[in-house]
Amino acid sequence: MRIAKTTWPLSLLLPLLLLAAPATAQEPGGAAIEIDDPERAERLYRAHCGRCHGVQGLGGEGPELAQLVLPRVADQTQLEGIIRDGIAGTGMPGARATILDDEAVALVATYVLWLGAQTTADASGVTGDAGRGHDLYWAADCASCHIVAGRGTAVGPELTIIGLRRGAEYLREALRAPAARLPVSRTGLRSGFFEYLPMRIVTRDGDIYNGMRMNEDSFTIQMMTLSGAFVSLRKSDIAEMEKRVGHSLMPLTQDLGDDDVEDLVAYLTTLGRGS
Ligand code: HEC
Ligand code: HEC
Known part of the structure:
Protein backbone atom coordinates (compact mmCIF):
# COMPACT_ATOMS: atom_id res chain seq x y z
CA MET A 1 0.00 0.00 0.00
CA THR A 119 -0.82 17.59 0.48
CA THR A 120 0.52 20.68 -1.12
CA ALA A 121 -0.29 24.07 0.28
CA ASP A 122 -2.98 24.76 -2.29
CA ALA A 123 -4.81 21.45 -1.98
CA SER A 124 -7.55 22.77 0.25
CA GLY A 125 -11.21 23.16 -0.54
CA VAL A 126 -10.79 26.91 -0.84
CA THR A 127 -11.34 28.42 -4.26
CA GLY A 128 -12.32 31.99 -3.38
CA ASP A 129 -10.30 35.17 -3.15
CA ALA A 130 -9.47 35.87 0.50
CA GLY A 131 -8.68 39.54 -0.13
CA ARG A 132 -12.05 40.14 -1.71
CA GLY A 133 -13.67 38.09 1.06
CA HIS A 134 -12.05 40.36 3.63
CA ASP A 135 -13.51 43.46 1.97
CA LEU A 136 -16.90 41.81 1.67
CA TYR A 137 -16.90 40.74 5.29
CA TRP A 138 -16.25 44.24 6.54
CA ALA A 139 -18.63 45.85 4.03
CA ALA A 140 -21.47 43.40 4.78
CA ASP A 141 -23.13 43.31 8.16
CA CYS A 142 -21.03 40.50 9.60
CA ALA A 143 -19.26 42.64 12.20
CA SER A 144 -22.58 43.67 13.70
CA CYS A 145 -22.79 40.15 15.15
CA HIS A 146 -19.25 38.72 15.12
CA ILE A 147 -15.91 39.78 16.56
CA VAL A 148 -12.71 39.41 14.58
CA ALA A 149 -9.56 40.46 16.44
CA GLY A 150 -11.41 42.75 18.82
CA ARG A 151 -13.56 44.46 16.19
CA GLY A 152 -17.30 43.88 16.04
CA THR A 153 -20.10 42.81 18.37
CA ALA A 154 -20.38 39.45 20.13
CA VAL A 155 -23.96 38.49 19.27
CA GLY A 156 -22.76 35.38 17.42
CA PRO A 157 -19.59 33.34 17.93
CA GLU A 158 -16.23 35.08 17.79
CA LEU A 159 -14.52 34.42 14.45
CA THR A 160 -10.96 35.53 15.28
CA ILE A 161 -9.55 31.99 14.90
CA ILE A 162 -12.40 30.43 12.94
CA GLY A 163 -9.89 29.24 10.31
CA LEU A 164 -8.36 26.92 12.90
CA ARG A 165 -11.68 25.68 14.11
CA ARG A 166 -13.67 24.98 10.99
CA GLY A 167 -13.03 23.59 7.54
CA ALA A 168 -14.07 25.26 4.30
CA GLU A 169 -17.02 22.95 3.72
CA TYR A 170 -18.46 23.66 7.15
CA LEU A 171 -18.04 27.41 6.69
CA ARG A 172 -19.71 27.26 3.29
CA GLU A 173 -22.70 25.57 4.84
CA ALA A 174 -22.71 27.94 7.82
CA LEU A 175 -23.11 30.80 5.35
CA ARG A 176 -25.46 29.17 2.87
CA ALA A 177 -27.82 27.33 5.18
CA PRO A 178 -27.15 28.27 8.80
CA ALA A 179 -30.21 26.47 10.14
CA ALA A 180 -29.20 23.21 8.43
CA ARG A 181 -26.23 23.01 10.79
CA LEU A 182 -28.25 23.41 13.94
CA PRO A 183 -29.44 19.80 14.31
CA VAL A 184 -25.78 18.85 14.79
CA SER A 185 -25.43 21.53 17.41
CA ARG A 186 -28.27 20.08 19.47
CA THR A 187 -26.07 17.16 20.35
CA GLY A 188 -23.59 19.67 21.72
CA LEU A 189 -20.95 18.90 19.13
CA ARG A 190 -20.86 22.38 17.76
CA SER A 191 -19.02 24.62 20.14
CA GLY A 192 -20.83 27.81 20.91
CA PHE A 193 -24.30 26.36 20.63
CA PHE A 194 -25.25 26.36 24.25
CA GLU A 195 -23.98 29.88 24.62
CA TYR A 196 -25.85 30.94 21.52
CA LEU A 197 -29.34 29.62 22.00
CA PRO A 198 -31.64 32.23 20.44
CA MET A 199 -34.32 33.48 22.84
CA ARG A 200 -37.18 35.88 23.09
CA ILE A 201 -38.05 37.21 26.53
CA VAL A 202 -40.95 39.39 27.62
CA THR A 203 -40.68 40.85 31.13
CA ARG A 204 -43.57 41.51 33.48
CA ASP A 205 -43.00 45.21 32.74
CA GLY A 206 -43.62 44.50 29.06
CA ASP A 207 -40.02 44.89 27.83
CA ILE A 208 -39.16 42.59 24.94
CA TYR A 209 -35.67 41.18 24.38
CA ASN A 210 -34.52 39.19 21.35
CA GLY A 211 -31.07 37.71 21.33
CA MET A 212 -28.80 34.92 22.45
CA ARG A 213 -28.68 33.19 25.78
CA MET A 214 -25.24 33.64 27.28
CA ASN A 215 -25.75 31.99 30.64
CA GLU A 216 -28.52 30.69 32.84
CA ASP A 217 -28.99 29.41 36.37
CA SER A 218 -32.09 28.69 38.46
CA PHE A 219 -32.81 32.32 39.28
CA THR A 220 -31.30 34.47 36.54
CA ILE A 221 -30.66 34.49 32.83
CA GLN A 222 -28.15 36.56 30.87
CA MET A 223 -28.51 37.37 27.23
CA MET A 224 -26.90 39.37 24.45
CA THR A 225 -29.53 41.26 22.52
CA LEU A 226 -29.40 41.52 18.75
CA SER A 227 -28.11 45.06 19.09
CA GLY A 228 -25.21 43.80 21.18
CA ALA A 229 -26.42 44.88 24.63
CA PHE A 230 -25.79 42.53 27.57
CA VAL A 231 -28.82 42.09 29.85
CA SER A 232 -29.19 40.10 33.05
CA LEU A 233 -32.73 39.33 34.14
CA ARG A 234 -34.23 37.75 37.23
CA LYS A 235 -36.47 34.88 36.25
CA SER A 236 -39.10 36.15 38.69
CA ASP A 237 -39.35 39.31 36.53
CA ILE A 238 -39.97 37.35 33.34
CA ALA A 239 -43.49 36.87 32.00
CA GLU A 240 -42.66 34.89 28.84
CA MET A 241 -39.52 33.10 27.80
CA GLU A 242 -39.21 31.34 24.47
CA LYS A 243 -36.10 29.29 23.73
CA ARG A 244 -35.89 28.97 19.99
CA VAL A 245 -34.04 25.68 19.72
CA GLY A 246 -33.17 24.91 16.11
CA HIS A 247 -33.54 28.51 15.02
CA SER A 248 -30.57 30.33 13.54
CA LEU A 249 -30.05 34.03 14.02
CA MET A 250 -27.61 34.15 11.13
CA PRO A 251 -29.24 36.22 8.42
CA LEU A 252 -29.73 34.35 5.17
CA THR A 253 -27.08 35.17 2.62
CA GLN A 254 -29.36 34.68 -0.39
CA ASP A 255 -28.37 38.08 -1.68
CA LEU A 256 -24.77 36.91 -1.82
CA GLY A 257 -23.71 35.18 -5.03
CA ASP A 258 -21.78 31.89 -5.05
CA ASP A 259 -18.56 33.79 -5.71
CA ASP A 260 -19.21 36.04 -2.72
CA VAL A 261 -19.74 33.04 -0.47
CA GLU A 262 -16.53 31.41 -1.76
CA ASP A 263 -14.59 34.63 -1.15
CA LEU A 264 -15.97 34.91 2.38
CA VAL A 265 -15.05 31.27 3.03
CA ALA A 266 -11.53 31.96 1.73
CA TYR A 267 -11.21 34.95 4.08
CA LEU A 268 -12.61 33.07 7.09
CA THR A 269 -10.22 30.16 6.61
CA THR A 270 -7.26 32.55 6.91
CA LEU A 271 -8.42 33.75 10.33
CA GLY A 272 -6.17 32.39 13.05
CA ARG A 273 -3.62 31.08 10.59
CA GLY A 274 -1.61 34.23 10.39
CA SER A 275 -1.78 34.41 6.62
C1 HEC B 1 -27.80 39.07 13.25
C2 HEC B 1 -26.53 38.58 13.70
C3 HEC B 1 -25.57 37.93 12.70
C4 HEC B 1 -25.06 38.49 11.51
C5 HEC B 1 -25.37 39.82 10.89
C6 HEC B 1 -24.11 37.50 11.00
N1 HEC B 1 -24.07 36.41 11.82
FE1 HEC B 1 -22.90 34.79 11.60
N2 HEC B 1 -23.77 33.89 13.21
C7 HEC B 1 -24.68 34.51 14.05
C8 HEC B 1 -25.06 33.57 15.10
C9 HEC B 1 -26.03 33.84 16.22
C10 HEC B 1 -24.36 32.37 14.86
C11 HEC B 1 -24.40 31.10 15.74
C12 HEC B 1 -25.14 29.96 15.12
C13 HEC B 1 -26.45 30.26 14.49
O1 HEC B 1 -27.36 30.79 15.15
O2 HEC B 1 -26.56 29.99 13.27
C14 HEC B 1 -23.55 32.62 13.66
C15 HEC B 1 -22.70 31.70 13.10
C16 HEC B 1 -21.76 32.00 12.10
C17 HEC B 1 -20.73 31.09 11.64
C18 HEC B 1 -20.47 29.69 12.15
C19 HEC B 1 -19.55 29.76 13.32
C20 HEC B 1 -19.32 28.40 13.93
O3 HEC B 1 -18.28 28.23 14.60
O4 HEC B 1 -20.15 27.52 13.78
C21 HEC B 1 -20.03 31.77 10.67
C22 HEC B 1 -18.84 31.24 9.90
C23 HEC B 1 -20.62 33.07 10.52
N3 HEC B 1 -21.68 33.17 11.40
C24 HEC B 1 -20.19 34.03 9.61
C25 HEC B 1 -20.89 35.20 9.32
C26 HEC B 1 -20.57 36.08 8.21
C27 HEC B 1 -19.43 35.89 7.23
C28 HEC B 1 -21.49 37.10 8.25
C29 HEC B 1 -21.66 38.26 7.25
C30 HEC B 1 -21.98 37.87 5.89
C31 HEC B 1 -22.36 36.85 9.40
N4 HEC B 1 -21.96 35.68 10.02
C32 HEC B 1 -23.40 37.67 9.82
C33 HEC B 1 -25.17 35.79 13.94
C34 HEC B 1 -24.94 36.64 12.87
C1 HEC C 1 -16.97 15.67 16.75
C2 HEC C 1 -16.09 16.20 15.76
C3 HEC C 1 -14.60 15.82 15.85
C4 HEC C 1 -14.05 14.57 15.89
C5 HEC C 1 -14.78 13.22 15.95
C6 HEC C 1 -12.63 14.76 15.86
N1 HEC C 1 -12.32 16.09 15.81
FE1 HEC C 1 -10.46 16.91 15.76
N2 HEC C 1 -11.27 18.76 15.90
C7 HEC C 1 -12.62 19.04 15.85
C8 HEC C 1 -12.81 20.47 15.96
C9 HEC C 1 -14.14 21.21 15.96
C10 HEC C 1 -11.52 21.03 16.08
C11 HEC C 1 -11.18 22.51 16.24
C12 HEC C 1 -11.19 22.83 17.70
C13 HEC C 1 -11.22 24.34 17.91
O1 HEC C 1 -10.16 24.94 17.86
O2 HEC C 1 -12.32 24.88 18.10
C14 HEC C 1 -10.57 19.93 16.03
C15 HEC C 1 -9.20 20.08 16.10
C16 HEC C 1 -8.30 19.07 15.87
C17 HEC C 1 -6.86 19.23 15.81
C18 HEC C 1 -6.10 20.52 15.99
C19 HEC C 1 -5.70 21.08 14.64
C20 HEC C 1 -4.91 22.36 14.81
O3 HEC C 1 -3.68 22.30 14.89
O4 HEC C 1 -5.53 23.42 14.90
C21 HEC C 1 -6.34 18.00 15.55
C22 HEC C 1 -4.88 17.65 15.36
C23 HEC C 1 -7.44 17.07 15.46
N3 HEC C 1 -8.62 17.75 15.68
C24 HEC C 1 -7.31 15.72 15.20
C25 HEC C 1 -8.34 14.80 15.29
C26 HEC C 1 -8.18 13.38 15.16
C27 HEC C 1 -6.89 12.68 14.79
C28 HEC C 1 -9.42 12.82 15.36
C29 HEC C 1 -9.78 11.35 15.40
C30 HEC C 1 -9.13 10.57 16.45
C31 HEC C 1 -10.35 13.90 15.62
N4 HEC C 1 -9.67 15.08 15.56
C32 HEC C 1 -11.70 13.73 15.86
C33 HEC C 1 -13.65 18.14 15.74
C34 HEC C 1 -13.51 16.78 15.80
Whole structure:
Protein backbone atom coordinates (compact mmCIF):
# COMPACT_ATOMS: atom_id res chain seq x y z
CA MET A 1 0.00 0.00 0.00
CA ARG A 2 1.36 3.38 -0.96
CA ILE A 3 0.98 4.83 2.52
CA ALA A 4 4.15 3.24 3.85
CA LYS A 5 6.66 5.03 1.68
CA THR A 6 6.45 8.74 1.37
CA THR A 7 9.32 11.12 1.16
CA TRP A 8 9.07 14.85 1.22
CA PRO A 9 10.35 16.59 -1.83
CA LEU A 10 12.78 19.30 -0.78
CA SER A 11 10.86 21.87 -2.79
CA LEU A 12 7.94 21.44 -0.40
CA LEU A 13 10.07 21.59 2.68
CA LEU A 14 12.13 24.65 1.85
CA PRO A 15 9.40 27.27 1.99
CA LEU A 16 8.30 25.68 5.24
CA LEU A 17 11.71 25.90 6.81
CA LEU A 18 11.95 29.50 5.70
CA LEU A 19 8.64 30.29 7.34
CA ALA A 20 10.11 28.77 10.49
CA ALA A 21 6.90 29.67 12.32
CA PRO A 22 5.66 27.02 14.78
CA ALA A 23 7.78 23.90 14.59
CA THR A 24 6.26 21.60 12.02
CA ALA A 25 4.93 18.21 12.78
CA GLN A 26 6.91 16.70 9.98
CA GLU A 27 10.37 15.44 10.51
CA PRO A 28 12.92 17.88 9.17
CA GLY A 29 15.08 16.77 6.32
CA GLY A 30 12.33 15.09 4.37
CA ALA A 31 12.35 11.85 6.33
CA ALA A 32 9.68 9.40 5.25
CA ILE A 33 6.62 9.02 7.40
CA GLU A 34 6.29 5.33 8.05
CA ILE A 35 3.03 3.86 9.25
CA ASP A 36 3.30 0.51 11.03
CA ASP A 37 -0.08 -0.75 9.93
CA PRO A 38 -1.39 1.56 7.22
CA GLU A 39 -4.69 -0.21 6.68
CA ARG A 40 -5.60 -0.19 10.34
CA ALA A 41 -4.48 3.44 10.61
CA GLU A 42 -6.74 4.46 7.77
CA ARG A 43 -9.64 2.49 9.18
CA LEU A 44 -9.22 4.07 12.62
CA TYR A 45 -8.91 7.54 11.14
CA ARG A 46 -12.02 7.13 9.01
CA ALA A 47 -14.04 5.69 11.87
CA HIS A 48 -13.03 8.19 14.54
CA CYS A 49 -11.97 11.38 12.79
CA GLY A 50 -13.36 11.36 9.24
CA ARG A 51 -16.82 12.41 10.31
CA CYS A 52 -15.54 15.80 11.47
CA HIS A 53 -12.24 16.23 9.62
CA GLY A 54 -13.29 14.63 6.32
CA VAL A 55 -12.24 11.15 5.13
CA GLN A 56 -9.34 12.72 3.26
CA GLY A 57 -8.62 15.22 6.01
CA LEU A 58 -9.96 18.14 4.03
CA GLY A 59 -12.04 19.43 6.90
CA GLY A 60 -15.71 19.82 7.72
CA GLU A 61 -17.02 20.43 11.17
CA GLY A 62 -13.38 20.27 12.26
CA PRO A 63 -10.48 21.97 10.50
CA GLU A 64 -8.53 20.57 7.57
CA LEU A 65 -5.90 18.12 8.84
CA ALA A 66 -4.29 17.44 5.47
CA GLN A 67 -2.06 20.47 5.62
CA LEU A 68 1.65 20.92 5.88
CA VAL A 69 1.56 22.75 9.19
CA LEU A 70 -1.12 22.20 11.80
CA PRO A 71 -1.22 25.42 13.80
CA ARG A 72 -1.58 23.70 17.16
CA VAL A 73 0.77 20.83 16.56
CA ALA A 74 4.51 21.17 17.11
CA ASP A 75 5.40 17.48 17.15
CA GLN A 76 3.96 13.98 17.29
CA THR A 77 3.81 13.99 21.10
CA GLN A 78 1.68 17.10 21.10
CA LEU A 79 -0.52 15.66 18.36
CA GLU A 80 -1.05 12.49 20.38
CA GLY A 81 -1.95 14.66 23.38
CA ILE A 82 -4.62 16.47 21.35
CA ILE A 83 -6.05 13.19 20.09
CA ARG A 84 -6.03 11.64 23.57
CA ASP A 85 -7.37 14.64 25.51
CA GLY A 86 -9.22 16.65 22.88
CA ILE A 87 -9.12 20.45 23.00
CA ALA A 88 -10.97 21.69 26.07
CA GLY A 89 -13.86 24.02 25.43
CA THR A 90 -14.07 23.16 21.72
CA GLY A 91 -15.81 20.60 19.54
CA MET A 92 -12.66 18.45 19.48
CA PRO A 93 -13.40 15.40 21.65
CA GLY A 94 -10.72 13.41 23.45
CA ALA A 95 -10.05 9.75 22.72
CA ARG A 96 -11.89 8.80 25.87
CA ALA A 97 -15.01 9.67 23.93
CA THR A 98 -13.85 7.72 20.90
CA ILE A 99 -12.32 4.78 22.75
CA LEU A 100 -8.79 4.67 21.40
CA ASP A 101 -5.95 3.16 23.42
CA ASP A 102 -2.42 4.64 23.40
CA GLU A 103 -1.26 2.43 20.57
CA ALA A 104 -4.27 3.40 18.43
CA VAL A 105 -3.74 7.08 19.29
CA ALA A 106 -0.12 6.87 18.12
CA LEU A 107 -1.18 5.12 14.92
CA VAL A 108 -3.82 7.73 14.12
CA ALA A 109 -1.35 10.53 14.88
CA THR A 110 1.10 9.09 12.36
CA TYR A 111 -1.71 8.83 9.84
CA VAL A 112 -2.59 12.51 10.35
CA LEU A 113 1.06 13.48 9.77
CA TRP A 114 1.04 11.33 6.67
CA LEU A 115 -2.09 13.09 5.42
CA GLY A 116 -0.28 16.39 5.91
CA ALA A 117 2.73 15.18 3.98
CA GLN A 118 0.55 14.17 1.03
CA THR A 119 -0.82 17.59 0.48
CA THR A 120 0.52 20.68 -1.12
CA ALA A 121 -0.29 24.07 0.28
CA ASP A 122 -2.98 24.76 -2.29
CA ALA A 123 -4.81 21.45 -1.98
CA SER A 124 -7.55 22.77 0.25
CA GLY A 125 -11.21 23.16 -0.54
CA VAL A 126 -10.79 26.91 -0.84
CA THR A 127 -11.34 28.42 -4.26
CA GLY A 128 -12.32 31.99 -3.38
CA ASP A 129 -10.30 35.17 -3.15
CA ALA A 130 -9.47 35.87 0.50
CA GLY A 131 -8.68 39.54 -0.13
CA ARG A 132 -12.05 40.14 -1.71
CA GLY A 133 -13.67 38.09 1.06
CA HIS A 134 -12.05 40.36 3.63
CA ASP A 135 -13.51 43.46 1.97
CA LEU A 136 -16.90 41.81 1.67
CA TYR A 137 -16.90 40.74 5.29
CA TRP A 138 -16.25 44.24 6.54
CA ALA A 139 -18.63 45.85 4.03
CA ALA A 140 -21.47 43.40 4.78
CA ASP A 141 -23.13 43.31 8.16
CA CYS A 142 -21.03 40.50 9.60
CA ALA A 143 -19.26 42.64 12.20
CA SER A 144 -22.58 43.67 13.70
CA CYS A 145 -22.79 40.15 15.15
CA HIS A 146 -19.25 38.72 15.12
CA ILE A 147 -15.91 39.78 16.56
CA VAL A 148 -12.71 39.41 14.58
CA ALA A 149 -9.56 40.46 16.44
CA GLY A 150 -11.41 42.75 18.82
CA ARG A 151 -13.56 44.46 16.19
CA GLY A 152 -17.30 43.88 16.04
CA THR A 153 -20.10 42.81 18.37
CA ALA A 154 -20.38 39.45 20.13
CA VAL A 155 -23.96 38.49 19.27
CA GLY A 156 -22.76 35.38 17.42
CA PRO A 157 -19.59 33.34 17.93
CA GLU A 158 -16.23 35.08 17.79
CA LEU A 159 -14.52 34.42 14.45
CA THR A 160 -10.96 35.53 15.28
CA ILE A 161 -9.55 31.99 14.90
CA ILE A 162 -12.40 30.43 12.94
CA GLY A 163 -9.89 29.24 10.31
CA LEU A 164 -8.36 26.92 12.90
CA ARG A 165 -11.68 25.68 14.11
CA ARG A 166 -13.67 24.98 10.99
CA GLY A 167 -13.03 23.59 7.54
CA ALA A 168 -14.07 25.26 4.30
CA GLU A 169 -17.02 22.95 3.72
CA TYR A 170 -18.46 23.66 7.15
CA LEU A 171 -18.04 27.41 6.69
CA ARG A 172 -19.71 27.26 3.29
CA GLU A 173 -22.70 25.57 4.84
CA ALA A 174 -22.71 27.94 7.82
CA LEU A 175 -23.11 30.80 5.35
CA ARG A 176 -25.46 29.17 2.87
CA ALA A 177 -27.82 27.33 5.18
CA PRO A 178 -27.15 28.27 8.80
CA ALA A 179 -30.21 26.47 10.14
CA ALA A 180 -29.20 23.21 8.43
CA ARG A 181 -26.23 23.01 10.79
CA LEU A 182 -28.25 23.41 13.94
CA PRO A 183 -29.44 19.80 14.31
CA VAL A 184 -25.78 18.85 14.79
CA SER A 185 -25.43 21.53 17.41
CA ARG A 186 -28.27 20.08 19.47
CA THR A 187 -26.07 17.16 20.35
CA GLY A 188 -23.59 19.67 21.72
CA LEU A 189 -20.95 18.90 19.13
CA ARG A 190 -20.86 22.38 17.76
CA SER A 191 -19.02 24.62 20.14
CA GLY A 192 -20.83 27.81 20.91
CA PHE A 193 -24.30 26.36 20.63
CA PHE A 194 -25.25 26.36 24.25
CA GLU A 195 -23.98 29.88 24.62
CA TYR A 196 -25.85 30.94 21.52
CA LEU A 197 -29.34 29.62 22.00
CA PRO A 198 -31.64 32.23 20.44
CA MET A 199 -34.32 33.48 22.84
CA ARG A 200 -37.18 35.88 23.09
CA ILE A 201 -38.05 37.21 26.53
CA VAL A 202 -40.95 39.39 27.62
CA THR A 203 -40.68 40.85 31.13
CA ARG A 204 -43.57 41.51 33.48
CA ASP A 205 -43.00 45.21 32.74
CA GLY A 206 -43.62 44.50 29.06
CA ASP A 207 -40.02 44.89 27.83
CA ILE A 208 -39.16 42.59 24.94
CA TYR A 209 -35.67 41.18 24.38
CA ASN A 210 -34.52 39.19 21.35
CA GLY A 211 -31.07 37.71 21.33
CA MET A 212 -28.80 34.92 22.45
CA ARG A 213 -28.68 33.19 25.78
CA MET A 214 -25.24 33.64 27.28
CA ASN A 215 -25.75 31.99 30.64
CA GLU A 216 -28.52 30.69 32.84
CA ASP A 217 -28.99 29.41 36.37
CA SER A 218 -32.09 28.69 38.46
CA PHE A 219 -32.81 32.32 39.28
CA THR A 220 -31.30 34.47 36.54
CA ILE A 221 -30.66 34.49 32.83
CA GLN A 222 -28.15 36.56 30.87
CA MET A 223 -28.51 37.37 27.23
CA MET A 224 -26.90 39.37 24.45
CA THR A 225 -29.53 41.26 22.52
CA LEU A 226 -29.40 41.52 18.75
CA SER A 227 -28.11 45.06 19.09
CA GLY A 228 -25.21 43.80 21.18
CA ALA A 229 -26.42 44.88 24.63
CA PHE A 230 -25.79 42.53 27.57
CA VAL A 231 -28.82 42.09 29.85
CA SER A 232 -29.19 40.10 33.05
CA LEU A 233 -32.73 39.33 34.14
CA ARG A 234 -34.23 37.75 37.23
CA LYS A 235 -36.47 34.88 36.25
CA SER A 236 -39.10 36.15 38.69
CA ASP A 237 -39.35 39.31 36.53
CA ILE A 238 -39.97 37.35 33.34
CA ALA A 239 -43.49 36.87 32.00
CA GLU A 240 -42.66 34.89 28.84
CA MET A 241 -39.52 33.10 27.80
CA GLU A 242 -39.21 31.34 24.47
CA LYS A 243 -36.10 29.29 23.73
CA ARG A 244 -35.89 28.97 19.99
CA VAL A 245 -34.04 25.68 19.72
CA GLY A 246 -33.17 24.91 16.11
CA HIS A 247 -33.54 28.51 15.02
CA SER A 248 -30.57 30.33 13.54
CA LEU A 249 -30.05 34.03 14.02
CA MET A 250 -27.61 34.15 11.13
CA PRO A 251 -29.24 36.22 8.42
CA LEU A 252 -29.73 34.35 5.17
CA THR A 253 -27.08 35.17 2.62
CA GLN A 254 -29.36 34.68 -0.39
CA ASP A 255 -28.37 38.08 -1.68
CA LEU A 256 -24.77 36.91 -1.82
CA GLY A 257 -23.71 35.18 -5.03
CA ASP A 258 -21.78 31.89 -5.05
CA ASP A 259 -18.56 33.79 -5.71
CA ASP A 260 -19.21 36.04 -2.72
CA VAL A 261 -19.74 33.04 -0.47
CA GLU A 262 -16.53 31.41 -1.76
CA ASP A 263 -14.59 34.63 -1.15
CA LEU A 264 -15.97 34.91 2.38
CA VAL A 265 -15.05 31.27 3.03
CA ALA A 266 -11.53 31.96 1.73
CA TYR A 267 -11.21 34.95 4.08
CA LEU A 268 -12.61 33.07 7.09
CA THR A 269 -10.22 30.16 6.61
CA THR A 270 -7.26 32.55 6.91
CA LEU A 271 -8.42 33.75 10.33
CA GLY A 272 -6.17 32.39 13.05
CA ARG A 273 -3.62 31.08 10.59
CA GLY A 274 -1.61 34.23 10.39
CA SER A 275 -1.78 34.41 6.62
C1 HEC B 1 -16.97 15.67 16.75
C2 HEC B 1 -16.09 16.20 15.76
C3 HEC B 1 -14.60 15.82 15.85
C4 HEC B 1 -14.05 14.57 15.89
C5 HEC B 1 -14.78 13.22 15.95
C6 HEC B 1 -12.63 14.76 15.86
N1 HEC B 1 -12.32 16.09 15.81
FE1 HEC B 1 -10.46 16.91 15.76
N2 HEC B 1 -11.27 18.76 15.90
C7 HEC B 1 -12.62 19.04 15.85
C8 HEC B 1 -12.81 20.47 15.96
C9 HEC B 1 -14.14 21.21 15.96
C10 HEC B 1 -11.52 21.03 16.08
C11 HEC B 1 -11.18 22.51 16.24
C12 HEC B 1 -11.19 22.83 17.70
C13 HEC B 1 -11.22 24.34 17.91
O1 HEC B 1 -10.16 24.94 17.86
O2 HEC B 1 -12.32 24.88 18.10
C14 HEC B 1 -10.57 19.93 16.03
C15 HEC B 1 -9.20 20.08 16.10
C16 HEC B 1 -8.30 19.07 15.87
C17 HEC B 1 -6.86 19.23 15.81
C18 HEC B 1 -6.10 20.52 15.99
C19 HEC B 1 -5.70 21.08 14.64
C20 HEC B 1 -4.91 22.36 14.81
O3 HEC B 1 -3.68 22.30 14.89
O4 HEC B 1 -5.53 23.42 14.90
C21 HEC B 1 -6.34 18.00 15.55
C22 HEC B 1 -4.88 17.65 15.36
C23 HEC B 1 -7.44 17.07 15.46
N3 HEC B 1 -8.62 17.75 15.68
C24 HEC B 1 -7.31 15.72 15.20
C25 HEC B 1 -8.34 14.80 15.29
C26 HEC B 1 -8.18 13.38 15.16
C27 HEC B 1 -6.89 12.68 14.79
C28 HEC B 1 -9.42 12.82 15.36
C29 HEC B 1 -9.78 11.35 15.40
C30 HEC B 1 -9.13 10.57 16.45
C31 HEC B 1 -10.35 13.90 15.62
N4 HEC B 1 -9.67 15.08 15.56
C32 HEC B 1 -11.70 13.73 15.86
C33 HEC B 1 -13.65 18.14 15.74
C34 HEC B 1 -13.51 16.78 15.80
C1 HEC C 1 -27.80 39.07 13.25
C2 HEC C 1 -26.53 38.58 13.70
C3 HEC C 1 -25.57 37.93 12.70
C4 HEC C 1 -25.06 38.49 11.51
C5 HEC C 1 -25.37 39.82 10.89
C6 HEC C 1 -24.11 37.50 11.00
N1 HEC C 1 -24.07 36.41 11.82
FE1 HEC C 1 -22.90 34.79 11.60
N2 HEC C 1 -23.77 33.89 13.21
C7 HEC C 1 -24.68 34.51 14.05
C8 HEC C 1 -25.06 33.57 15.10
C9 HEC C 1 -26.03 33.84 16.22
C10 HEC C 1 -24.36 32.37 14.86
C11 HEC C 1 -24.40 31.10 15.74
C12 HEC C 1 -25.14 29.96 15.12
C13 HEC C 1 -26.45 30.26 14.49
O1 HEC C 1 -27.36 30.79 15.15
O2 HEC C 1 -26.56 29.99 13.27
C14 HEC C 1 -23.55 32.62 13.66
C15 HEC C 1 -22.70 31.70 13.10
C16 HEC C 1 -21.76 32.00 12.10
C17 HEC C 1 -20.73 31.09 11.64
C18 HEC C 1 -20.47 29.69 12.15
C19 HEC C 1 -19.55 29.76 13.32
C20 HEC C 1 -19.32 28.40 13.93
O3 HEC C 1 -18.28 28.23 14.60
O4 HEC C 1 -20.15 27.52 13.78
C21 HEC C 1 -20.03 31.77 10.67
C22 HEC C 1 -18.84 31.24 9.90
C23 HEC C 1 -20.62 33.07 10.52
N3 HEC C 1 -21.68 33.17 11.40
C24 HEC C 1 -20.19 34.03 9.61
C25 HEC C 1 -20.89 35.20 9.32
C26 HEC C 1 -20.57 36.08 8.21
C27 HEC C 1 -19.43 35.89 7.23
C28 HEC C 1 -21.49 37.10 8.25
C29 HEC C 1 -21.66 38.26 7.25
C30 HEC C 1 -21.98 37.87 5.89
C31 HEC C 1 -22.36 36.85 9.40
N4 HEC C 1 -21.96 35.68 10.02
C32 HEC C 1 -23.40 37.67 9.82
C33 HEC C 1 -25.17 35.79 13.94
C34 HEC C 1 -24.94 36.64 12.87
